[in-house]
Amino acid sequence: MISLKDVSLAYAGRTGPVLALEGTTINVGRGEFAAVVGPSGCGKSTLMKLVTGLVKPTTGLVAVDGAPVTGPVKMAGMAFQNANLLPWRTVTDNILLPLEIVEPYRGKFRSNRAEYVAKVEDLLATVGLKGFGDRFPWELSGGMQQRASLCRSLIHEPALLMLDEPFAALDAFTREELWCVLRDVWQRLKFTVVLVTHDLREAVFLADTVHVMSARPGRIIETRDVSFSRPRDLEVCYDKAFTDIVHDLRNQIAQVRKG
Known part of the structure; x- marks a missing residue:
């Protein structure tokens, strides 16, 4: 689905180019x-922005679904650390927003609204928010x-979901609860x-597969397969094999931070 081959990306800085990625290769x-x-x-x-077509590589090839990425990737859904829900729209209307923007849904949004609302209600039930569609974000x-936010990223049935620290701002118990929601969806x-x-722990x-990046300029320095059987229960997080992988990854990242 995703292929980056020897990708480098330099941003313009005040004193010259800043190399963010160098020789990055990854396959998903x-x-x-x-x-x-x-x-x-x-x-x-930056890797996320390259895959979704929000920025172009300085050198190398980025491909999604077998085609070179030359602009925004319409098949991708995205969710970030901040939910970024529009406060003046209800939960349902926030989730519907991509369908108002992205074709082919945009052209038939009004005529198919009832069908789309039913999809929203199904997603809300899946993530444990049944009955909250008419609430506002501040509630x-x-x-x-x-x-x-996760429902909004999935409403247009994307083939690819890109998640940038989506649970980082949450407390530990809520974070683990949402791991299970994402696992099930x-x-x-x-x-x-x-x-x-x-x-x-979230990654494992x-x-x-867990891909480990070096310090800037970033590149993939290791790809670790995670072979625990699915569906995974939170209890696996306390197994020695699980904690061993987490400790190995932590040690590796500590080493690359030292340079």
Whole structure:
């Protein structure tokens, strides 16, 4: 589904170009759940922007679904650390927003609105927000807002879901609860996921594959397969094999931070 081959990206800085990524190569299979981890400032979010077509590489090739990325990737849904729900719209209307913007849904939004609202209600029930569609964002907790944000990223049935630290601002219990929500939605719909996170437990619990990035300029220095059987229960987080992987990843990132 995703292929980056020897990709480098330099931003314009005040004193000259700033190299964010250098010689980055990564492959993510269709239906795979991949996580990307690494030290702060290593280019994880830049990687997301390249895959979704929000920025272009300086050198190298970025391809999604077998085609070179030359602009915004319409098949991708995205969710971020901040839910970014519009405060003047209800939960349902916030979730419907992509369908008002993205073709082919935009052209038939009015005529198909009842069908789309039914899809919203189904997603809300899936993430534990049944009955909250007519609420406004300010009436929801942070965790509930993130659930709604996840629904918004999935409403147009994307083949690819890009997640940039979506649970980082939440407390530990809510974060783990939403891991399970995401796990269940992914296993039900089988889209491809790329999760950028600083939480190594989150990466190992959710992902099939964890990609470790170096310090800036970022590149992939290791790809670790996570072989725990699915569906995974939170209890796996206390297994020695699980904690061993987390400790190995933490040690590796600590090393690259030292340079």
